Amino acid sequence: MIDLVTRSALELRDLVAAGEVSAVDVATAHLERIHATDERVGAFLRTLDDEALAHAADIDRRRAAGEDLGMLAGVPLAVKDLLCTRGVETTAGSRILADYRPPYDATAVIHAREADAVIIGKTNMDEFAMGSSCENSAFFPTRNPWDLGRVPGGSSGGSAAAVAAFQAPLALGTDTGGSIRQPASLCGLVGVKPTYGLVSRYGLIAFASSLDQIGPFARTVVDAAELLTVIARPDPRDSTSIPKPPPNLLAGLDDGADGLRVGVVAEFFGDGLEAGVRTRVTEAVERLAGLGADVVEVSLPHAPYGLPAYYLIAPSECSSNLARYDGVRYGLREEGATSAAMMAATRGAGFGTEVKRRLMIGTYALSAGYYDAYYAQAQRVRTLIARDFDAVFANCDVIVGPTAPTAAFPLGAKTDDPLAMYLNDIYSVPASLAGIPAMNLPVGLDDDGLPVGLQLMAPMLDEPVMLRVARALEAAVGFATTPRGPEALEAPAAA
């Protein structure tokens, strides 16, 4: 069964389509892999064995009957627990939604299921997507399959760990300030944050609405492009969804990097960048030049202000988005003598420390008398950052830099220091603030044997060029997602 779990999504789809293996076999292999390894990884909050096997059996039946199958037919998919799944607990990693069963499916989930991807489970995450280590889950931390003593990154740490641990070839995550790219970097995966508005947010439990985007995790660029193709569609239920057909992400994928202009962001190589990361990223940039790309240094002068702007805008939006968790209609309710006391008790008991911290910051930033100094000022910075990107993209096809300043760090290393934790996002938030597409491509291991990721960024809706450069570099680097070999996780934990 190990054979099936190491296959790419495309290989699995082709095997199922050709009838060489059944979709049930594929689902079974992955579910068995999860049951054998997840006690130690902690990627999943729940698996959906019955639903997955029923869907797989239906795919096999339809294939036998000669019916058309979706473009991901039989490929197991892990889904971050921030995406609503009808009738299935969707917790956002929070105690306040521990028993919450949505009455509807997220649009991205509907598209994935219609493409016949087999949803095998819901993955762990930092509570309400607030965190960079997956340690803010209300339930348990997720561990990095490359080193179980280290974090997988966050907030989509469960989705990243599941793909890195060969529990699923594909996963859906969400990225607000780096929540796909940073865990992809720490787990040695391809992770894509699409252009804001390319994928519908309907059914994505909101953290910061103007930044949240759903995107794919995969072990190869092509797999990621396939999953993104499935979910990138206009949606009348999301007013911020781009109302025109998405770009073709697959057509030019193998066209190479020759002749493209690649900008290297000077501001992303300053203090705080780990030496091992710097080395691997610099090597990757040199490889791009070797592939025929015209590599130039570029500047995003306002990028250093991205992090403080982000940590005002995102908490401000979340202070409003999370107001609905009050115990009145769904989720946790703690009793109180009055409705106000009930709401306060519910929120006091239901939210974790980091969520409360951001609710307080955001409430403060939006308050009368502080709005202009904080929220409005942060929005002005956001505009300046977007202009920086516009200026750079006038001369570059894509720009690159490190995704995260460090490789995976030990569990507990930053839990007592929120600012140190926030610094994980320093290179990822500028693209989020500008709304442009960005992704992580694994480009090697540091001296501790931990993955290092390169971030690629492109102009709005220029995912095809970004993925094409990533695909070319992926082939040149030859990175293999083999965290101590897939079998290692099945062995008892080393003492």
Next chain:
Amino acid sequence: MTDTPRAAPAEEAWEAVIGLEVHVELATATKMFCGCSTDFGGAPNTRTCPVCLGQPGTLPVTNRGAVESAIRLGLALGCDIAPSSQFHRKNYFYPDMPKNYQISQYDVPICRGGALEVSTDTGTTTVGITRVHMEEDTGKSLHIGATGRLHGAEYSLVDYNRAGIPLLEIVSEPDIRSAEEAAAYVAELRAIVLALGISDAKLEEGSMRCDANVSIRPRGSGAYGTRAEVKNLNSLRSLRRAVAYEIERQVTHLEDGGEVVQETRHWDEDGGRTYTLRTKETTEDYRYFPDPDLVPIEPDPAWIEEIRASLPELPAVTRARLMEVHGLSREQVAVLAGAGLVAVLEEAVEAGAEAGEATNWLTNEVVAWAGERDADPARALAGVHLAELLALVADGTLSKKLAREVLTDVLEGGGTPREVVAERGLEQLSDEAELAAVCDQVIADNAEAAEEVRQGNAKAIGALVGGVMRATQGKANPQLANKLLRERLAAE
């Protein structure tokens, strides 16, 4: 008729400054940001969906029909339509608000800067319109317990059917100077809303709601005094009484050496007074910010022009026309307009009815009938049917008394006037030969009365006419019966 008379000296020394905030519930088929029905009165929480219940992950999508209604009203009030306006979130916790924020418009509303001409007995004044903006309604809480209010309730139930119903808020400039003007402003605004067909605008049922900002200042002063906001004004009468009371209260307070504090006050209809609901110290900071789930509203200029071209005649124009063309009085026009019967009158006139006569029937019989039954008379009576009824009276088929009965049947859904007359056999008996025979019989049966008439007592003929009416179950043409009786008694 002022409910709370003011002392004359105070009235001369002080001037009231009043601004009104009016909310109108729009009659769109679906809610402001989701596809739920806006029909009134479903079982609690049946007109809801994940979006208007604020379920995690759901997103609002702006109802184009509500935007069109806002533009219609804005154009009718002479406002500028913003080329780009925006929704904000108004954040506060309350159980009947599913998201604990209300989607509303804040510093960039869709309409700005209009005006409304308002007439009272003392003259005509122009009230500026500051803005018209869109927002969503909240649900309704029902507090179970002895008090029936939030404080002291054992538990509360919430019905979210109303949550997300589209509202327009119309904010006036502080240009209103009396309780009468305030009521006239709201009445005129209501007439416009009804003419535009964007809401049923019922103050009593809450589909139109009004808050009044009241302050006073020394007459002649250009500065504004501290204002109090008065809520719970559920009729024009409440509005008039509450504003008059509040002016009086503030005048008395200031003349006694006190200060008016900025606060929200509740109008107690039964007690005829306002009382403090909350003061400025306890008002909330709503932390408004642009709703990141929604995109700016940027109506196509061609669409705005299409809407402008489709606007109906506005009430003020209609009123002037009725007075000028049909010679109706201001009062008659006011009653017709207030009852929504202008279109019925015009249809009746079109179908041949005389305007004055038709107006009399509408403003007396029809309005009285509608008042008794709390019904919409315009739905019960077509103008062509009123014209038909009047023609039946004119040609002698119906007496006025019978015509009233027929009208009632028509209003109750009994068919056209001719159908009712035919069905009930109500044609007036005007056949001279047939009626002469009845008269002869009545004279024979009432010899005493007949003799009195012969002796010259003209009044005694009344009893004989009554006998003819009884004998014909009221169908006899009374003028004809009178004539025939006189002929007979004179001849003998």
